[in-house]
Amino acid sequence: MITKRTLIWPLLGAVALAQSAALFDMVYARDRLLKTGREITLAVRPLDPRDIFRGDYVTLGYDISTLKKSSTETDPDFNGVSPGSVAYVTLKGAPGGDWTVTHVGSRYPSEVASDEVVLKGRVKYVWNAGNDPEMTIQVRYGIENYFVPEGTGRALEDKVRSHKIEAVVAVAADGTAALKGLIVDGERHEDPPLL
Template sequence: MSDKAVAGGSRRALLTTAIVLLQTLVLIGIAVSFYAIGWFGKDIRVRTVPVDPRDLLYGDYVTLGYEISRLNPSLWKDTARKPERGQPVYVVLKTGTDGIAQPVAAYGSKPAPQEGEVVLKGRIDYSWSEEVFVKYGVEKYYVPEGTGKSLEDKASRLIVHMKVAPWGQAKIEGLEERS
Protein backbone atom coordinates (compact mmCIF):
# COMPACT_ATOMS: atom_id res chain seq x y z
CA MET A 1 0.00 0.00 0.00
CA SER A 2 1.34 3.42 -0.90
CA ASP A 3 1.97 6.28 1.52
CA LYS A 4 -0.68 8.37 -0.32
CA ALA A 5 -3.37 5.73 0.31
CA VAL A 6 -2.51 5.59 4.01
CA ALA A 7 -2.51 9.41 4.30
CA GLY A 8 -5.87 9.63 2.46
CA GLY A 9 -7.40 7.00 4.75
CA SER A 10 -6.23 8.76 7.89
CA ARG A 11 -7.58 12.11 6.63
CA ARG A 12 -10.93 10.50 5.92
CA ALA A 13 -11.00 8.97 9.41
CA LEU A 14 -10.07 12.32 10.95
CA LEU A 15 -12.79 14.12 8.97
CA THR A 16 -15.39 11.51 9.98
CA THR A 17 -14.39 11.83 13.63
CA ALA A 18 -14.60 15.64 13.42
CA ILE A 19 -18.10 15.49 11.89
CA VAL A 20 -19.36 13.05 14.54
CA LEU A 21 -17.83 15.21 17.29
CA LEU A 22 -19.45 18.37 15.86
CA GLN A 23 -22.88 16.69 15.72
CA THR A 24 -22.48 15.50 19.30
CA LEU A 25 -21.52 19.00 20.47
CA VAL A 26 -24.56 20.52 18.73
CA LEU A 27 -26.90 18.05 20.47
CA ILE A 28 -25.26 18.68 23.84
CA GLY A 29 -25.54 22.44 23.22
CA ILE A 30 -29.29 22.17 22.55
CA ALA A 31 -29.83 20.18 25.75
CA VAL A 32 -27.65 22.50 27.85
CA SER A 33 -29.45 25.61 26.52
CA PHE A 34 -32.78 24.21 27.72
CA TYR A 35 -31.44 23.45 31.21
CA ALA A 36 -29.57 26.77 31.33
CA ILE A 37 -32.93 28.56 31.39
CA GLY A 38 -33.63 26.91 34.73
CA TRP A 39 -30.16 27.67 36.07
CA PHE A 40 -29.87 31.31 35.01
CA GLY A 41 -33.49 32.33 34.37
CA LYS A 42 -35.50 34.78 36.43
CA ASP A 43 -38.90 33.81 37.84
CA ILE A 44 -42.02 35.53 36.53
CA ARG A 45 -45.74 34.82 36.74
CA VAL A 46 -48.27 35.72 34.03
CA ARG A 47 -52.06 35.37 33.69
CA THR A 48 -53.47 32.98 31.09
CA VAL A 49 -56.54 32.07 29.08
CA PRO A 50 -56.13 28.38 28.09
CA VAL A 51 -57.87 26.24 25.46
CA ASP A 52 -57.74 22.45 25.67
CA PRO A 53 -56.76 20.60 22.48
CA ARG A 54 -55.21 17.13 22.21
CA ASP A 55 -52.04 15.96 20.47
CA LEU A 56 -52.13 12.36 19.21
CA LEU A 57 -48.39 11.89 19.78
CA TYR A 58 -47.93 13.70 23.09
CA GLY A 59 -51.37 13.53 24.74
CA ASP A 60 -53.24 16.33 26.45
CA TYR A 61 -51.94 19.84 26.38
CA VAL A 62 -53.31 23.25 27.13
CA THR A 63 -52.88 26.08 24.68
CA LEU A 64 -52.14 29.16 26.72
CA GLY A 65 -52.94 32.71 25.75
CA TYR A 66 -51.26 35.37 27.87
CA GLU A 67 -52.27 38.88 28.79
CA ILE A 68 -48.69 39.85 27.91
CA SER A 69 -49.26 38.56 24.35
CA ARG A 70 -51.53 41.53 23.57
CA LEU A 71 -49.42 44.68 23.61
CA ASN A 72 -50.57 48.25 23.33
CA PRO A 73 -48.74 49.88 20.36
CA SER A 74 -47.62 52.69 22.69
CA LEU A 75 -45.21 50.15 24.28
CA TRP A 76 -43.31 49.85 20.97
CA LYS A 77 -40.05 51.79 21.46
CA ASP A 78 -38.21 50.93 18.21
CA THR A 79 -38.62 54.20 16.27
CA ALA A 80 -36.59 52.93 13.29
CA ARG A 81 -39.32 50.49 12.20
CA LYS A 82 -42.90 49.50 12.86
CA PRO A 83 -43.82 46.07 14.25
CA GLU A 84 -44.27 43.56 11.42
CA ARG A 85 -45.51 39.97 11.34
CA GLY A 86 -42.75 37.41 11.95
CA GLN A 87 -40.33 39.99 13.35
CA PRO A 88 -38.47 39.15 16.57
CA VAL A 89 -39.58 41.27 19.50
CA TYR A 90 -38.15 41.75 22.98
CA VAL A 91 -40.80 42.55 25.58
CA VAL A 92 -39.65 44.13 28.82
CA LEU A 93 -41.68 42.82 31.77
CA LYS A 94 -41.81 44.19 35.29
CA THR A 95 -43.52 42.46 38.19
CA GLY A 96 -46.39 44.47 39.65
CA THR A 97 -47.46 44.71 43.28
CA ASP A 98 -49.77 41.71 42.71
CA GLY A 99 -46.77 39.53 41.75
CA ILE A 100 -47.80 39.33 38.08
CA ALA A 101 -45.41 40.44 35.31
CA GLN A 102 -46.70 43.24 33.07
CA PRO A 103 -45.22 44.55 29.82
CA VAL A 104 -43.63 48.00 30.10
CA ALA A 105 -41.89 48.25 26.69
CA ALA A 106 -41.24 46.34 23.45
CA TYR A 107 -38.23 46.58 21.14
CA GLY A 108 -37.09 45.14 17.83
CA SER A 109 -33.65 44.42 19.30
CA LYS A 110 -32.66 43.24 22.77
CA PRO A 111 -32.52 46.10 25.31
CA ALA A 112 -30.59 46.08 28.57
CA PRO A 113 -33.07 45.39 31.37
CA GLN A 114 -33.18 47.63 34.43
CA GLU A 115 -33.27 46.30 37.99
CA GLY A 116 -36.45 44.24 38.53
CA GLU A 117 -37.11 43.80 34.81
CA VAL A 118 -37.01 40.72 32.59
CA VAL A 119 -36.70 40.70 28.80
CA LEU A 120 -38.81 38.00 27.12
CA LYS A 121 -38.10 37.22 23.46
CA GLY A 122 -41.01 36.55 21.15
CA ARG A 123 -42.15 36.89 17.58
CA ILE A 124 -44.85 39.23 16.33
CA ASP A 125 -47.85 37.16 15.29
CA TYR A 126 -49.70 40.15 13.84
CA SER A 127 -50.27 43.81 14.57
CA TRP A 128 -52.55 46.66 13.76
CA SER A 129 -53.06 50.16 15.09
CA GLU A 130 -54.84 48.99 18.26
CA GLU A 131 -52.75 45.98 19.37
CA VAL A 132 -49.59 44.00 18.70
CA PHE A 133 -49.96 40.23 19.21
CA VAL A 134 -46.84 38.31 20.26
CA LYS A 135 -46.06 34.58 20.52
CA TYR A 136 -43.32 33.58 22.97
CA GLY A 137 -42.91 29.87 22.23
CA VAL A 138 -44.50 28.84 25.54
CA GLU A 139 -48.10 28.71 24.35
CA LYS A 140 -48.34 24.90 24.68
CA TYR A 141 -48.14 23.16 28.04
CA TYR A 142 -48.43 19.36 28.21
CA VAL A 143 -50.45 17.99 31.11
CA PRO A 144 -51.22 14.50 32.43
CA GLU A 145 -53.85 12.72 30.35
CA GLY A 146 -57.39 13.60 31.33
CA THR A 147 -56.50 16.84 33.16
CA GLY A 148 -56.70 19.25 30.22
CA LYS A 149 -60.48 19.68 30.46
CA SER A 150 -60.34 20.62 34.15
CA LEU A 151 -57.67 23.24 33.38
CA GLU A 152 -59.86 24.62 30.61
CA ASP A 153 -62.65 25.12 33.16
CA LYS A 154 -60.23 27.10 35.38
CA ALA A 155 -58.99 29.25 32.48
CA SER A 156 -59.71 32.62 34.03
CA ARG A 157 -58.01 31.69 37.33
CA LEU A 158 -54.66 30.32 36.11
CA ILE A 159 -51.23 31.84 36.63
CA VAL A 160 -48.23 30.45 34.76
CA HIS A 161 -44.93 30.29 36.60
CA MET A 162 -42.05 30.46 34.14
CA LYS A 163 -38.33 31.10 34.05
CA VAL A 164 -36.86 33.57 31.59
CA ALA A 165 -33.19 33.22 30.64
CA PRO A 166 -30.98 36.30 30.24
CA TRP A 167 -31.12 35.80 26.43
CA GLY A 168 -34.95 36.02 26.44
CA GLN A 169 -35.97 32.36 26.08
CA ALA A 170 -38.64 31.11 28.50
CA LYS A 171 -39.82 27.77 29.84
CA ILE A 172 -42.91 26.95 31.85
CA GLU A 173 -42.21 25.72 35.38
CA GLY A 174 -45.84 25.09 36.33
CA LEU A 175 -49.42 26.30 36.59
CA GLU A 176 -51.12 27.58 39.69
CA GLU A 177 -54.66 28.61 40.41
CA ARG A 178 -55.15 32.09 41.77
CA SER A 179 -57.75 32.81 44.37
Protein backbone atom coordinates in the same frame (compact mmCIF):
# COMPACT_ATOMS: atom_id res chain seq x y z
CA MET B 1 -2.65 4.50 0.31
CA ILE B 2 -5.58 6.66 1.42
CA THR B 3 -8.80 5.97 -0.40
CA LYS B 4 -12.27 7.49 -0.24
CA ARG B 5 -13.36 4.48 1.76
CA THR B 6 -10.72 5.05 4.41
CA LEU B 7 -11.74 8.69 4.79
CA ILE B 8 -15.46 8.08 5.08
CA TRP B 9 -15.39 6.52 8.58
CA PRO B 10 -13.50 9.37 10.26
CA LEU B 11 -15.78 11.89 8.48
CA LEU B 12 -18.91 10.05 9.63
CA GLY B 13 -17.51 9.95 13.16
CA ALA B 14 -16.82 13.71 13.07
CA VAL B 15 -20.37 14.44 11.85
CA ALA B 16 -21.89 12.21 14.56
CA LEU B 17 -19.75 13.91 17.20
CA ALA B 18 -20.77 17.39 15.99
CA GLN B 19 -24.46 16.46 16.04
CA SER B 20 -24.16 14.98 19.54
CA ALA B 21 -22.37 18.11 20.77
CA ALA B 22 -25.09 20.35 19.30
CA LEU B 23 -27.84 18.30 20.96
CA PHE B 24 -26.00 18.32 24.29
CA ASP B 25 -25.57 22.10 24.04
CA MET B 26 -29.33 22.60 23.47
CA VAL B 27 -30.25 20.39 26.43
CA TYR B 28 -27.62 22.02 28.66
CA ALA B 29 -28.73 25.56 27.73
CA ARG B 30 -32.39 24.72 28.43
CA ASP B 31 -31.55 23.06 31.75
CA ARG B 32 -29.39 26.03 32.79
CA LEU B 33 -32.18 28.49 31.90
CA LEU B 34 -34.72 26.52 33.96
CA LYS B 35 -32.36 26.37 36.97
CA THR B 36 -30.83 29.86 36.91
CA GLY B 37 -33.32 32.09 35.06
CA ARG B 38 -35.31 34.74 36.92
CA GLU B 39 -38.66 33.18 37.83
CA ILE B 40 -41.87 35.07 37.15
CA THR B 41 -45.52 33.98 37.09
CA LEU B 42 -47.95 35.04 34.37
CA ALA B 43 -51.74 34.65 34.29
CA VAL B 44 -52.76 32.41 31.39
CA ARG B 45 -55.76 31.14 29.49
CA PRO B 46 -55.84 27.71 27.75
CA LEU B 47 -56.43 27.43 24.02
CA ASP B 48 -55.98 23.84 22.72
CA PRO B 49 -55.79 20.33 24.26
CA ARG B 50 -53.66 17.86 22.23
CA ASP B 51 -50.77 17.41 19.83
CA ILE B 52 -50.79 13.92 18.31
CA PHE B 53 -47.04 13.93 17.72
CA ARG B 54 -45.79 15.01 21.16
CA GLY B 55 -48.42 13.70 23.56
CA ASP B 56 -50.79 15.67 25.72
CA TYR B 57 -50.33 19.37 26.20
CA VAL B 58 -52.22 22.52 27.04
CA THR B 59 -51.77 25.54 24.78
CA LEU B 60 -51.65 28.72 26.81
CA GLY B 61 -52.50 32.28 25.86
CA TYR B 62 -51.19 35.37 27.63
CA ASP B 63 -52.41 38.94 27.87
CA ILE B 64 -48.83 39.99 27.07
CA SER B 65 -49.03 38.22 23.69
CA THR B 66 -51.31 40.77 21.97
CA LEU B 67 -49.90 44.29 22.04
CA LYS B 68 -51.57 47.46 20.76
CA LYS B 69 -49.35 50.39 19.78
CA SER B 70 -51.77 52.97 21.21
CA SER B 71 -51.47 51.49 24.71
CA THR B 72 -47.81 50.39 24.67
CA GLU B 73 -44.65 52.48 24.45
CA THR B 74 -42.62 51.41 21.40
CA ASP B 75 -39.24 52.22 19.87
CA PRO B 76 -39.45 54.61 16.89
CA ASP B 77 -37.96 51.96 14.58
CA PHE B 78 -40.60 49.43 15.64
CA ASN B 79 -43.06 50.80 13.04
CA GLY B 80 -41.55 48.58 10.35
CA VAL B 81 -42.21 45.39 12.32
CA SER B 82 -43.28 42.35 10.32
CA PRO B 83 -44.09 38.69 11.05
CA GLY B 84 -40.92 36.88 12.09
CA SER B 85 -39.30 40.01 13.56
CA VAL B 86 -37.73 39.83 17.00
CA ALA B 87 -39.57 41.78 19.69
CA TYR B 88 -38.22 42.62 23.14
CA VAL B 89 -41.15 43.13 25.51
CA THR B 90 -40.48 44.83 28.85
CA LEU B 91 -42.75 43.78 31.72
CA LYS B 92 -43.09 45.62 35.02
CA GLY B 93 -43.94 43.71 38.16
CA ALA B 94 -46.74 44.84 40.45
CA PRO B 95 -46.86 44.17 44.21
CA GLY B 96 -49.55 41.48 43.71
CA GLY B 97 -47.29 39.55 41.35
CA ASP B 98 -48.97 40.67 38.12
CA TRP B 99 -46.78 41.66 35.18
CA THR B 100 -47.84 44.33 32.69
CA VAL B 101 -46.25 45.40 29.41
CA THR B 102 -44.52 48.77 29.57
CA HIS B 103 -42.44 48.81 26.39
CA VAL B 104 -41.80 46.88 23.17
CA GLY B 105 -38.86 47.30 20.81
CA SER B 106 -36.72 45.59 18.24
CA ARG B 107 -33.58 45.75 20.44
CA TYR B 108 -32.91 44.79 24.04
CA PRO B 109 -33.42 47.95 26.17
CA SER B 110 -30.30 49.71 27.41
CA GLU B 111 -31.73 50.07 30.93
CA VAL B 112 -33.92 47.63 32.82
CA ALA B 113 -35.15 48.45 36.34
CA SER B 114 -35.01 45.85 39.12
CA ASP B 115 -38.82 45.48 39.07
CA GLU B 116 -38.79 44.83 35.30
CA VAL B 117 -38.01 41.83 33.13
CA VAL B 118 -37.52 41.66 29.35
CA LEU B 119 -38.93 38.79 27.28
CA LYS B 120 -37.59 38.04 23.81
CA GLY B 121 -40.25 36.91 21.37
CA ARG B 122 -41.10 36.65 17.69
CA VAL B 123 -43.87 38.60 16.02
CA LYS B 124 -46.47 36.18 14.71
CA TYR B 125 -49.05 38.59 13.24
CA VAL B 126 -49.29 42.32 12.53
CA TRP B 127 -52.58 44.18 12.03
CA ASN B 128 -52.71 47.79 10.73
CA ALA B 129 -48.96 47.88 10.15
CA GLY B 130 -46.90 51.05 9.88
CA ASN B 131 -47.38 54.18 11.93
CA ASP B 132 -51.07 53.52 12.62
CA PRO B 133 -51.81 54.02 16.36
CA GLU B 134 -54.17 51.03 16.14
CA MET B 135 -51.34 48.75 15.00
CA THR B 136 -51.59 45.49 16.91
CA ILE B 137 -49.03 42.70 17.02
CA GLN B 138 -49.17 39.18 18.35
CA VAL B 139 -45.94 37.90 19.90
CA ARG B 140 -44.91 34.31 20.69
CA TYR B 141 -42.34 33.77 23.43
CA GLY B 142 -41.87 29.99 23.21
CA ILE B 143 -43.85 29.47 26.43
CA GLU B 144 -47.21 28.78 24.82
CA ASN B 145 -47.25 24.95 25.06
CA TYR B 146 -47.14 23.03 28.32
CA PHE B 147 -46.57 19.29 27.81
CA VAL B 148 -47.79 16.78 30.38
CA PRO B 149 -47.60 13.01 30.73
CA GLU B 150 -49.80 11.26 28.16
CA GLY B 151 -53.38 10.79 29.26
CA THR B 152 -53.39 13.70 31.73
CA GLY B 153 -53.86 16.64 29.33
CA ARG B 154 -57.67 16.60 29.37
CA ALA B 155 -57.84 16.51 33.16
CA LEU B 156 -55.40 19.41 33.45
CA GLU B 157 -57.25 21.32 30.75
CA ASP B 158 -60.54 20.91 32.64
CA LYS B 159 -58.85 22.21 35.80
CA VAL B 160 -57.42 25.15 33.85
CA ARG B 161 -60.79 26.12 32.38
CA SER B 162 -62.54 26.24 35.74
CA HIS B 163 -59.76 27.51 38.04
CA LYS B 164 -57.15 30.23 38.32
CA ILE B 165 -53.97 29.30 36.50
CA GLU B 166 -50.55 30.89 36.27
CA ALA B 167 -47.48 29.94 34.27
CA VAL B 168 -44.11 29.72 36.02
CA VAL B 169 -41.59 31.14 33.56
CA ALA B 170 -37.78 31.25 33.80
CA VAL B 171 -36.25 34.26 32.04
CA ALA B 172 -32.56 34.51 31.09
CA ALA B 173 -30.60 37.76 31.06
CA ASP B 174 -30.94 37.97 27.25
CA GLY B 175 -34.76 37.71 27.40
CA THR B 176 -35.03 34.04 26.44
CA ALA B 177 -37.94 32.44 28.32
CA ALA B 178 -38.78 28.85 29.22
CA LEU B 179 -41.94 27.46 30.77
CA LYS B 180 -41.07 25.74 34.07
CA GLY B 181 -44.53 24.70 35.11
CA LEU B 182 -48.07 25.73 35.98
CA ILE B 183 -49.76 26.80 39.20
CA VAL B 184 -53.41 25.71 39.27
CA ASP B 185 -55.30 26.97 42.33
CA GLY B 186 -52.05 27.13 44.28
CA GLU B 187 -50.92 23.63 43.24
CA ARG B 188 -47.66 23.65 41.29
CA HIS B 189 -47.24 21.26 38.33
CA GLU B 190 -43.73 20.91 36.90
CA ASP B 191 -43.19 18.68 33.87
CA PRO B 192 -41.08 20.81 31.50
CA PRO B 193 -39.57 19.11 28.45
CA LEU B 194 -35.80 19.40 27.99
CA LEU B 195 -36.13 21.02 24.56
